Amino acid sequence: MTQSGATPAKPGTRTAVWKSITISLTDDIAQGRYNSGDKLPSEAQLAARFGVNRHTVRRALAAMAEQGLVHARRGSGVFVAAAPTDYPIGKRVRFHQNITRGGQIPAKRILALETRAADSTEAAALQLEAGEMVHVYDGLSLADDQPIALFQSVFPALVLPEMLTSLEEMQSVTAALKACGIADYTRQETRITAKLATATQALHLRITEGSPILRTTGVNIDPDGRPVEFGRTWFAGDRVTLTIDGQEP
Amino acid sequence: MTQSGATPAKPGTRTAVWKSITISLTDDIAQGRYNSGDKLPSEAQLAARFGVNRHTVRRALAAMAEQGLVHARRGSGVFVAAAPTDYPIGKRVRFHQNITRGGQIPAKRILALETRAADSTEAAALQLEAGEMVHVYDGLSLADDQPIALFQSVFPALVLPEMLTSLEEMQSVTAALKACGIADYTRQETRITAKLATATQALHLRITEGSPILRTTGVNIDPDGRPVEFGRTWFAGDRVTLTIDGQEP
């Protein structure tokens, strides 16, 4: 008796209003009326446009958010979710290139710069003696003004004494290393694990506490095989897809 | 309380209970107890007043709705239906005038404003080359805050470059055309067909999917005979009666 072919055999209304709104908005996004990262009209405006109560719009937006199509920020608005950024990991990992390749605009924010003694993991990764000094660069990477990852880069202070000042000027690790005499470097190894976002990470990455995090650790070496950087990166799992291109050893 | 005391406790009555409720309510409306557009008491209240179950009231209201006497809006209430608005179609079709003439308050809602390449129908109607740019105005017309019709107006972008900004300020097509130098325009031809409401149309017009729709397409020309607007309109069939005043070709 229920002639609705497309809809599941759910009893109730023919097509729920909120579902129609979901379809309409999804269509708008697909047709490019709203671009990736754009702010949608406010819930109140959408409610007026569709001639519907705000809660009904919220129901529609909630469905779209669950699908990962949009994400809301209280006090700010609802934004079209950027398509997950593909982040290639291979022998040559360069943040700037990785982001620009996808047509996005890269940016970095310095959270902390300091010099201190290396802990055991850092020392082991950089092949240092325990207690040797290291420069540490904590920062935040963004693509199209959206936080992509938190990172911590550790450099041997003895080998690269000017690293901190170089980093402060040009936030790029690649450029700073070049200024310190390391023209090229390659990734020796990368390890990837999954974690959940802590409160501070969530704050910086603009995600909710407990969201999935991709944590990578890696060591970069100069052409002579000396380790020049030990890096840890925490990617916002919802916004990044790590890709391993078939690389040759 | 008219004749609510028809001894509902005595089953097996000749006239069904719901039918007497229909009569009673219809009488109330006819006597002006409820005016056009008024909200009836909630089903629960009516059920209490007639001393019957809510479903019995619903049965009565359903019959009245089928007759077009009332229409229900979920979450809002049951309202006395407004008489269908007469919408004259002739050489000079002006939405504002058509509605105000009937003593109703006209309004418009902008659904979308965009500029894109004309499709083949639009190009043919406006006498453009295929692929020429057009301004498109999607909107909703209301009378007394009730949706009357969906419309899509297409304007040649070359001839009317400022049309979109004009439309955004004053939602009236007539006013916007005037601002663009078209002081007057007349309807060249109007075609009318009947359709069934799609889900999106139903959403905007606040009707149920599959309700009848009056679809008109027409071309407006300026005094020199140049087409300035290609319009498509989808009227809510239950709420509008198109009238053709005897005009000469």
Added chain:
DNA sequence: CGCTATGATTTGTCTAGTTGTATAGAACAT
């Protein structure tokens, strides 16, 4: 210039009321 304070805007959450639909059963007529 930088900082704060303030108000407006926007999303998040809650409570309450209304119609739409589904299911089940009782009373009654045929």
Added chain:
DNA sequence: ATGTTCTATACAACTAGACAAATCATAGCG
């Protein structure tokens, strides 16, 4: 027996309003 009418209950969908919380824009001040 069988079908119709009405009752009873429950839940889903939508509206309405209010308030809290986060954010943004701006004015004012030192």
